[in-house]
Amino acid sequence: MSKKSTNIIVPIILAGGSGTRLWPLSRRSFPKQFLNLLNDEEYTMLQKTYKRIENLDGMSKPIIICNEEHRFIVGEQMKKISVVPSEIILEPEGRNTAPAITIAALKALEIFSDKNIDPILLILSADHQIKEINKFHNAIKNSIEIAINGDLVIFGVTPKYPATGYGYIKSAENNNSNKNLTSRVDRFIEKPDFSTASKLIKDKKYSWNSGMFLFKASSILNEVSDFHPDILKDCEKCLKNSTRDLDFLRLDKNSFFNCENISIDIAVFEKTKKAFVMPLDCGWEDIGTWESLWKISKKDQDGNCKKGRVLIQDTKDSLIRSEEKLIVSIGLENLIVIETKDAVLVAKKDSSEALKNALSIMKKNRLNEAENHKxxxxxxxxxxxxxxxxxxxxxxxxxxxxxxxxxxxxxxxxxxxxxxxxxxxxxxxxxxxxxxxxxxxxxxxxxxxxxxxxxxxxxxxxxxxxxxxxxxxxxxxxxxxxxx
Structure with missing residues (x-):
């Protein structure tokens, strides 16, 4: 019997990142998605990812994909918001989004197989901030019919500035987030330089690639089968050989390591003719750097964001955060100052690449602080x-x-x-x-x-x-x- 389309939506939360560009607060042992990064909120990034969509009609319990090292953190944080996930899938290591989403789609079909349901999958990253939840909900609702028809939706965020940290999507027609109308994907542009980004944002056909998607489980598997049958084969084998570990599903290492390390964008969306862009203007931000966190945080009249024991004088446009010690800032501008129990970062706001290089040096010198907290x-x-x-x-x-x-x-x-x-x-x-x-x-x-x-x-x-x-x-x- 063939599976029927329904409006049941399964949120697939990708929670496997390491968040190293938010060091020293975010580290491999406890990355950013498990932290409460904003001063005015009670939930962690992972918890907020589910909380913001849990009340949508047809929304089921989530499937969460994370690194096996973080399994108990995920389980505990879901327990604190009274959520029992449909599945927590443990990756032996990160293999990018194509294998993760393929495995999640296979698992979702398996979960609903006895009900003859082909669920819609809502792919979410656990490190995004969304301010205007109603607009996000409307974009999801207006994408459902497209997904039911067998097409694939990617959410394209209306650009607010020439970002060089995001990829861009070019749609066939101008984007209009007010009308929630989709347009076919024309092509994808990898993270551009500042000059190129400045030109792209002037063209209404371009949007930021949010990394959020919506499609039926069968639809994405069909496309993976067409363009990367090896990934589908390896993922099927991986899921078949997976083992139950308490409340977790531990993926088979050998077959998982055979999966190609590739994003779903490159594996499928850049090749398929079924991809549509849903414009999204909802205060979205990928909190990937200290500068991006500063942009969305509440600030004082001088543009400063502070948390913890912080005293500032003659300081402007800075983010200063203390976990333990008193920080006194005098005469600073456009700086990031982060104090933790075992490390202090002082850097310019736009120095994410330099921070990445510094971490590489720390790892090379086998400094424990590079990846682990006290x-x-x-x-x-x-x-x-x-x-x-x-x-x-x-x-x-x-x-x-x-x-x-x-x-x-x-x-x-x-x-x-x-x-x-x-x-x-x-x-x-x-x-x-x-x-x-x-x-x-x-x-x-x-x-x-x-x-x-x-x-x-x-x-x-x-x-x-x-x-x-x-x-x-x-x-x-x-x-x-x-x-x-």
Missing amino acids: LVYRPWGSFLSIEQGNTWQIKKIEVNPGASLSLQMHFHRSEHWVVVSGTAKTEIGGFEKVIGPNESVYIPLGVKHRLSNPTKFPLTLIEVQSGNYLGEDDIKRFEDKYGR
Whole structure:
């Protein structure tokens, strides 16, 4: 029996980016899509991506695609907004949008196969800001009929300035976002230089490539099959060999690595005759750099955006953000100043390429700060490295209510736990003990142990490690409720 078209929409949220151009706040271990970047909002970028479309008619639970390293972050952030995704798909590594979207389309058809439904897919990136939600909703609604007819829609944003960080779409006719009328795609233009961008924005046929799409699952798979049958074949094999890991779907590494590293724009949209542009003028911004974040943030009368412990004098058009220390700014202009627990960035607003080069140097020199935060999140909570020597380290550990670490042992270090607040249940060498504030336990080297929070309140403790090797890979797990 053939699948029938319906108005059921499955949001596909692509949450696999690393966000390195927002370093040091965004890093590989905890990238920008999981952060709350704006001062006036309560949700992270990922949470906002779903929240802004959840009330649209026909909208189903999302399929989220992320790096396997971030699976528990995604699960926790969805839980906080009371959303149970249809699927959280784990990529072993990023392979661009064509494999990700192909796998999502295959999975969406599988999810709705028993209902004979060919769902419409709304492809969203987890790092976009949209101010005028109603206009965005109208653009989506006006694209549905086009998708039902088997065509592919890409949302083209009305340009506001000669951006060099976005690709451009040329449509066959002038764009008019007020009428929500689509036009066939003529061609795509890769990120232009400033001179070319200045010319493009004067022509109403050009729009920014938003990286957001809408089409039926079967429609995109047909086009992938026509233009890149190898990608479809590899993705089908990858999904077939995937494994269930708690609430996650872990893609098969070998077949996934065979997938070509290519965007859906290049793989399909630049080749197909079925692509249409839906003009979009809704206060859209891809928060990819510190300058783009400054542009959309609330500012004072001198054009400054500040967050945290910041005192400014004679400062203009700058973004200054403190996580911990007091920052005093005097006589600055057009600067980015970002302070985190272990790194400080001072740069011109338009220096995203220079920042990219600096990060490459940091990685080459194996500086841990390039990719990792001092504050590290785990499925049970988090830990913060406070101080470290060659043979010792002090950590602050926070365990969520009802959570527990794995039953584990270390070959090169002993540990001492001191409870600061809350109640801890400890298991050391087979013996259990419950301890409270100002009480402590000692874990000798090579002894099996486990830490749990049996209460409904957070647990905070200080861990003192001592040994000749203190790496996070010095661990042998025997039992783990999180499947690690």
